[in-house]
Amino acid sequence: xxxxxYIYNTLSRKKEQxxxxxxxxxxxxxxxxxxxxxxxxxxxxxFISFDLIYRYLLYLGYKVRYVRNITDAGHxxxxxxxxxxxxxxxxxxxxxxxxxxxxKYSIGFHEILSIxxxxxxxxxxxxxxxxxxxIEMVKAILESGYAYEIDGxxxxxxxxxxxxxxxxxxxxxxxxxxxxxxxELGGQNEKKGRLDFALWIKAKSExxxxxxxxxxxxxxxxxxxxxxxxxxxxxxxxxxxxxxMDLQATHHTNEIAQSQACNxxxxxxxxxxxxxxxxxxVRMSKTAGNGFLPKELFTGAHxxxxxxxxxxxxxxxxxxxxxxxTLDFSNEALQxxxxxxxxxxxxxxxxxKLQASAVSSVDTTSLRSKCEEAMNDDFNxxxxxxxxxxxxxxxxxxxxxxxxxxAEDLEELKTVFSVFIEDVLGLKSEDxxxxxxxxxxxAIDLLLNMRLEAKQNKDxxxxxxxxxxxxxxxxxxxxxxxxxxxxI
RNA sequence: GGUACCUUGGCCGAGUGGCUAGGCACCGGUCUGCAAAACCGCAUACGGCGGUUCGAAUCCGCCAGGUACCUCCA
Numbered sequence: 001x002x003x004x005x006y007i008y009n010t011l012s013r014k015k016e017q018x019x020x021x022x023x024x025x026x027x028x029x030x031x032x033x034x035x036x037x038x039x040x041x042x043x044x045x046x047f048i049s050f051d052l053i054y055r056y057l058l059y060l061g062y063k064v065r066y067v068r069n070i071t072d073a074g075h076x077x078x079x080x081x082x083x084x085x086x087x088x089x090x091x092x093x094x095x096x097x098x099x100x101x102x103x104k105y106s107i108g109f110h111e112i113l114s115i116x117x118x119x120x121x122x123x124x125x126x127x128x129x130x131x132x133x134x135i136e137m138v139k140a141i142l143e144s145g146y147a148y149e150i151d152g153x154x155x156x157x158x159x160x161x162x163x164x165x166x167x168x169x170x171x172x173x174x175x176x177x178x179x180x181x182x183x184e185l186g187g188q189n190e191k192k193g194r195l196d197f198a199l200w201i202k203a204k205s206e207x208x209x210x211x212x213x214x215x216x217x218x219x220x221x222x223x224x225x226x227x228x229x230x231x232x233x234x235x236x237x238x239x240x241x242x243x244x245m246d247l248q249a250t251h252h253t254n255e256i257a258q259s260q261a262c263n264x265x266x267x268x269x270x271x272x273x274x275x276x277x278x279x280x281x282v283r284m285s286k287t288a289g290n291g292f293l294p295k296e297l298f299t300g301a302h303x304x305x306x307x308x309x310x311x312x313x314x315x316x317x318x319x320x321x322x323x324x325x326t327l328d329f330s331n332e333a334l335q336x337x338x339x340x341x342x343x344x345x346x347x348x349x350x351x352x353k354l355q356a357s358a359v360s361s362v363d364t365t366s367l368r369s370k371c372e373e374a375m376n377d378d379f380n381x382x383x384x385x386x387x388x389x390x391x392x393x394x395x396x397x398x399x400x401x402x403x404x405x406x407a408e409d410l411e412e413l414k415t416v417f418s419v420f421i422e423d424v425l426g427l428k429s430e431d432x433x434x435x436x437x438x439x440x441x442x443a444i445d446l447l448l449n450m451r452l453e454a455k456q457n458k459d460x461x462x463x464x465x466x467x468x469x470x471x472x473x474x475x476x477x478x479x480x481x482x483x484x485x486x487x488i
Numbered sequence: 489g490g491u492a493c494c495u496u497g498g499c500c501g502a503g504u505g506g507c508u509a510g511g512c513a514c515c516g517g518u519c520u521g522c523a524a525a526a527c528c529g530c531a532u533a534c535g536g537c538g539g540u541u542c543g544a545a546u547c548c549g550c551c552a553g554g555u556a557c558c559u560c561c562a
Contacts, residue, residue, distance in 0.1 A: 382511095
């Protein structure tokens, strides 16, 4: 492939040229949600970030198999490897079956991501659908000697693993440091090492979701599902593994250890981590209670918001920052994005109506390569947007008759705008007139043509009446050099 | 306590050694019957103190403030 895409790899802590394992095919695994409650905006940011990455890989011509799991079992309330899982707890609370909880929040998750215009992954496997694969993996890890069973629960032996392979490779930490950094944790159980984690957990009689296994009835630990499912669908080694930064230290570290112990090879070549969405500088999280639900954002029903913001405004807002930077969420920042997004999209629709001239007096020919260059540099979407705004200037000048553009350049500009705005950034117009019917549009045009006549007759009273009343109905009227534009 | 990371003009946010990112807001101007839109101009920003260098927001050191991870969380 003729491109130079660079990706920041958490493993090496630097940007590396992206070279897929199998020339034009890419395997990408992203850790999905645990569906025991509504997704908040911080969760959405990660999935939108990976959507942008997925879209750009497709743009480059790769055949991408994008796997994003749904965790619907085995995720415990704490890290003590004891107690019931999150679904069972929530099920008791809402007086539902655990699978009703899973169904309810899976549907909600898909609805929200669809509203944000994210592309569905190629495969979306669930933990409960892969119990036997997980059991097989635990067996293999036991056989390789990196796990031990105590009374129906199987633990991963971190210290033994670390003797052969570096456990803290993803966070650049030594085992001694990890063991030292001890803030005394209560609730000791029968684990041998403090860092050991459960691969399989023995069920109690009251446990709602449990399956038979060689170690008795139980359920899988949280980390094993991703190892099992990524191996099944992408192979023992694949190209990209992604997720939120908060998963790096524990979940992904454990995933690497498990996969290595079972498959004797590193699971992923490139590890990508998206940064957190913050509110007043503090990470948005379920437990901190500062989470925004997407619906609250759309309707404005939140104490920190003055009003609602559209899904595409939010998507644009996120694309304006780099995925590895924290992004601070505020009413003011969203307002700025809303304005900017609207201006960009207005320019985009204006571009479609531009008249070509014999020659170009503006230079827009390098736009595509500039945008590609930005994306090739670790998916730098804010730079892409900056380039689009530069081109927007040219579009407006041509529209105002102050500059000209040739037919050839105009075609290319239209293509590049369409490709980067719609295909890569995944933004779409929310202009309601685009979906309106012809008769309705014709009626508005008729009114505005009558106003144009009145203007020509200097009948300002009639012309202003038409404009003011349409404005009062929610229309936005703009006069142009020899006509008008309108939208709702 | 340990380990990282961050601190950019009013706000958001790119940028890793010289070549003013971009958006929003403000102000001034062009255009317009008026308005809106559009366009042009405008802020010479890089937490503080030192150092390296011909030259640093960008490298190094110290200090201050903040955040994250080490406990479930995208």
